[in-house]
Amino acid sequence: MITKSKHKDGLCGSSREQLHARIGRELFLYTQRRELGCRNFCYTNPHRIVDDYASQLMPQLFQEKEYRLGQINKIFSSQWLNTKQIVFGTKCNKLEVLDLNTGNLDHIPSLKSSNNSVPASCPCGIHSIAVNPSKTLLATGAENTNDLAVYKLPTFDPVCVGERAHNDWIFDICWLDDEFLVTGSRDSHLGLWRIDGFDDVDSSPLNSLQVPEYSITSPLLVKECTDARKVRALAYHDERKELAVLSLNAYFHIWDVETFKMVSNSFLEGGIRSVSFHEDIITIGTGTGHILFFDLKGGKYLESGCGSFLWHWFLGPKFQLHDENYMGFFMHQYNQEFPNAIYTHQYDDSGTRLFVAGGPLPAGLWGNYAGLWS
Template sequence: MWSRLLKRDESDELNGTSQHLYNLKNVNKEIFNYIHNRQYGLSRGDPKKLVKEFVSQQMPGLFQEFEYHLERVNKIFCSQWLNDKQVVIGTKCNKLLVIDLVDCRVTPIPSLKSSDESLPAVCPCGIHSIKVNPSGTLLATGAEHTNDLAVYKLPTFDPVYVGECGHEDWIFDLEWIDDEFVVSGSRDNKIALWKVSNSDESFTSRMKHLHVPEYAIMKPEVVEDVQKAQKVRALSYNSNREELGVLTLNAHFHLWDAKVFKEIYYRRLPHNKENVCLAVSKEKSMYAIGSQSHINLIDPRSTNTLTTIISKYSGGGVRSVSFQKDIITIGTGVGQILFFDLKAGKYLECNCGHACSLEVGDGMLLHDENYHNYFFNQNSPNAVYTHHYDSTGTRLFAAGGPLPAGLWGNYAALWS
C-alpha cells in the first residue's frame, strides 16, 4: 500500500547506511514517523487510527462524482447509510426512498398514517430527518403527518410504530439515545422523548383499533419546552457524555442531560442567521454549528470558549456539517462541499496548494411555471442539505436540491 503513497529520495543517506527518505508532500507526518521509527522498535500509537486519520485527509482530493437521477423528487433533506450499498433518503415532497447505489434502483417506502386523534401540521414540508438506532434494527423518520414520528424495522422496513400527539408542527430532527429511546425536535419549540419497544406486551398495550391495524400508535413519554427557543432546528447526541445538543433557529445552543431529560446549559450564538445544522465529534466532545456564513465550534467542557470558522461561500450558507476524524465536511447552499482541517486550523488543501472542494453536479431542475416566471436564466446551484460518509470513510453520499423555496428539483450523488 505504502509503495503507492510514498516517494523516495535516493540521493540521501542516513547514519552512513543507504536509507531512503520519504517525500512528505503528500503524506501524513505521523504515519511517516510511525514507519520510520518502527525499524528501531520505537513506534508508538495505534497504526489503524493513524491510517484512518490519513485517509480522512487524503480522500477529498481523490473523490469522483457519480450522480443518481431521481426524476420528479423535490429536494432531499436527509439521508442515512443502511449498508455498504444502500442509502435511504427523505424529501421535501414527503417521500421515503431507498437508493441501491450499485444498480441505481430506487425503492419507495410507504408513509405511515396517523390515527384520527392526530392533527396534521399546517403547510407540511416533507421529511427532514432519518436516524437508525445504534444496533441497526430500527429506523425513525417522519410520518405522513409531518409532525408525527414513524418507526420502521430494519432491514425489511416493516412498520412498527407511529408516534403522535407530541408535536404541533414539523419534526425537524431526530436522535436515538439508545436502542429504545428516540428524541424528536420540532419547530413548535419542543423536544419529545419516545420509547420504542418490540415486545408483544408493549405492542398490545399501545395498540389502537382504528384505521391502522398493521402497526401501533404511541404517545411520547415526555414532552418539554426548550426555553428561549424559536423553532428547534437540529439535534445531536454524544453517547460518550450522555448529552444532547439542541440547536434553535433563533441562534441558541442548548445542552440537555439525556439521563434526566433536563437542560443543563445554553448559550446565545454570535451569528444569528440561518443556524440550521449541527454535528458532534464524540472523540473531541465538540459540536459544530452551521449558519449563514460561519461554522461555530463549541466544547461544552469549556463553556466560555467558542471557535469560529468563516465559510468560503457566505451567500448560500452552511446547510450540512459533519466530523470525520480531524476533518469537518461542510455542505453549502451554493453547490460546493468544503473540508476544514482542525489540526492545521485551515481549509484542507490539495497537492497543488489550493483549497480542496467538490463542485456538485447539476441534478434535476423542473422547468415549471415558477422557474420561467422568477428564475429563468438565473444560476441555481444545488444546496447540499445532507451528506454522510460510509463506515470506511472512503465514500461520501451527498444530496440536496436548489436552494430557492420556489424551485423544484433534486441532487443525489456518491463521491468515491
Template sequence: MEQTGSRKRKAPAIEGAAEGASSSRGSAAAAAGEGSPLPPKKQRLPALRRSLVPCLLGRAVGARGRAGSRGFEGRLRGYAVQKLPELLQERPLALGTLNKVFASQWLSTRQVVCGTKCNTLFVVDVQYGHITRIPLLQDRFPEPARAQPGCGIHAIELNPSKTLLATGGENPNSLAVYQLPTLDPVCLGDRQGHKDWIFAIAWLTDTVAVSGSRDGTVALWRLDPHVVRGSTAWHSDAGLPVYTHIRPRDVDPIPRSSTNPGNQKVRALAFSGKNQELGAVSLDGYFHLWKACSTLSRLQSVKLPYCRENVCLTYCDDLSLYAVGSQAHVSFLDPRQRQQNIRPMSSREGGTGVRSLSFYQHIITVGTGHGSLLFYDVRAQKFLEEKASVILDSSQEPTGRKLRLTCGRGWLNHDNQWVNYLGGMNEFPIALYTHCYNWPEMKLFVAGGPLPAGLHGNYAGLWS
C-alpha cells in the first residue's frame, strides 16, 4: 500500500467535539442538635442555554424537566426556523488576503473549516477570528506544471458520524480525506481518479464517498475501515504523519447532451439517504440520478427548466425534494413525480445568480451573487417577508417586502484587475458561494467573494 508523509504541524483543537457533562450527588449523614436531619438542599435550576429553541420549548411546556414529545419539538423547531432569519445580525470576519471562499462546514460550536479559490484549507474561530491553515495532501507522483492555475477547493463535506472530512488536495483533481477532530491525513484519491477539477463531494456512508468532476464523471471511493481507525497512529521514521493513496471503486460518466456535448461538467452533488440515491447537476442543464450502493447505477437524466449557470444543488429529506440553483431561479425536482407540482422560484436578483443553497425542514436558504440571503418557504411557495417588528412575539402583519439579509462588502484587492473591471469604483457584487448553519447554536456562517472571475477578494460573516 503506497504511503506519503505530510509536513508536521500542530493540528487545531476542535472545541466542543467531545463535549459532555456528568454529575453525581452526595448524601449528608451528619445530624444537627439532637440528631435531627439537615434540611434538604435546595435543588439547582438547570443552566441557561443561549438558544432560541430551548427557550421557546421551556416557555411552552415548562422549564422543570417536562420535555415535550419529539413531534412537538419538531414543530417548535420548524416555528423557530421561520422566525430565526429576521432576528439574525451580522458580525464580519476578517480573512486577510485570501481569495474567494468556495466551501465551508462547521466543525464545532466555534470553528468552521473553509476552502478557497487560492487553494487554501483553513479553520476559522468565529469567536476570536483566529485562522489556522491546514496543509494540503500531495499526489504520489506530482503532475507536470499545468498550463492553467488550479480552481482551488470547491467542496468540503463531513461524513455522517463527523469523524472524517473530505475535500480537495493540493492537486484539485484529487480527493483528500482527513481524520476528525485532529485533522490528521488519512488518504488521498489520486490514483486512476479524475482528470479534471473536483467540484462536488457527497458521503454515502461513513466510509464511502462520491466525487463529481468537470471531467464529466462521478467517482465512488471506498475507504478501508482499518486504515481509517489506524491513521492517527501511522508515522514515518521522521515522525511525520503518513497517508495512503487510493483509487476509486467505480467511475461513471454522465450522459452527453446532444445540444452541448462538451459541457457535461459535474457541478454539484446531493445524496438522499432515505432513498439511497445520488443526484447530480451538470453545466449542460441536466439533472442526473443514480442508485448509490456498492456501485453507481444510473436511473435517469432530466432536462432542467433553466439551463444557465446551474451550479448548486441540495436535498430535503422531509419533502423528498431536490433543489437546483441557476442564474435567476431555484427549480424543484421530485424524481418520483412525472409532473412537478412545485413551481420554480425566481430569485429576482438582477441575474447575478443563485450561488449557494441549503434546506432545513421546509425552508430553503438562498445565497445570491449580489451579496444577499433570501429565505423561501417551499410548502407555502413564497418568500419569508419582513415584519414591521422583529420582536419574536409580535403579531404584526408582514409588510409584503421580501426578507433579505444584505452582507457586508468584505475585502477587495485594488489591483489592475480591479481597475479594469470596475474602473476603480468600490461598489462591486459579492457572491455568497457558501453558507452553513449551526442549528443548536442558531448561527449561520456565510462566505464568498467578488462575483467577477478576475477580481481577488473575500467575504466572511457570522450571522447570529
C-alpha cells in the first residue's frame, strides 16, 4: 500500500521541480548537440542523465506483487540470484529460493557443522546472505547460527562450513572480493575468511545424496571490534579498501581491510532496519512498516505533489500467526495487528524492481511479508 505523510515544513517542492527542470534541460541540450554533430558533448555519459531522472520517479511508479509464503517466520535477509529468482533467509533458519514468476519455493538444506563446533545459545535464524562479485559463491549462516556456510552458484552445491570464529549469531557477511569475506557477529567480533581450495582441511561429517560432502575451515583472523556492542551490519568500499561496521550501541566503525585494524569510530543516533543505495536515492526500511526514499542530491526525502507530503510506502500486517502467544498476550494487551518491519530489501541490477521482505517486529510474534515492487 502506498501512503503519504505530512511534511513538517509544509512547503511546496520547488527544489524538486528545479531538479526535474535541470535534468530536462540537460537531456534537451544533449540531444540538440548530438543532432548538430557536435563532437564535444557537455556530458560523456548520457545514461547517467536518464538514470538520475528515473531514480527520482521510480518509487512513485512501483506497484506491489505480494507472495504468500505460508508459516515462514520473519524474512531477515535476501539476495537476487537472477532476473526471476530471489534467495532469502528466515528467523526459523530456513534458506529458500523464491521463483518470482510462479511464487514457488525451493528449500536449500542448511549445512551442518562438525562435532567440534559449539552452537550459539538461543539460535535465531539466517541474518545475512552475501554473493561474491563474480556471482559464483554465496555465503550465509550454517545450521549453527554462529558458523559460516558457503555454497556454489547457481547449483547451491555446498563448498564449506566455517567454524571457530564466533560464539554468537552471525549478523552480517560482506565479500571483499571473490575469495575473501568478513563476518560480523553478535559477539562483537569480526572474522576474516578465505574461500579458496579445501584439499588440506577437514571434511564434513555429512555425506548423503541430498547434501554432498563439503569442507570444514577456520578463519584467517578474528578480532574484537573495540567499543562495539554486537556487530550488526557491514559495508565495504572497494576503492578506499575500508570496511564500515555498525554496532547495536550506535557506533560506526571504520576498518582498514589490508591491515585488518580499526582506524576510527563515531557515535550515531537513531536506527533503521535495512538500507540500500540506488543512483542518488537511499531506500530505507523501518521497523514500522514504512519504506522511505532519501534524495542525496536534494538533501531530503522524496516528496509527492507540490512537496507537502513525503512519498513512502506502508506495508500492512500481511501474514501473522495467531498462535497461543499472540492470543494470550498481544491480542488482549494491544488489540491490534502489528505492521511488518522491513528487515531486507534489494534492487535488481536494472534498478526497476525492488524485493521487500520482513515480518512483525515484536520477537514473540510469528509472521512474514514478501513483495516485489516494480
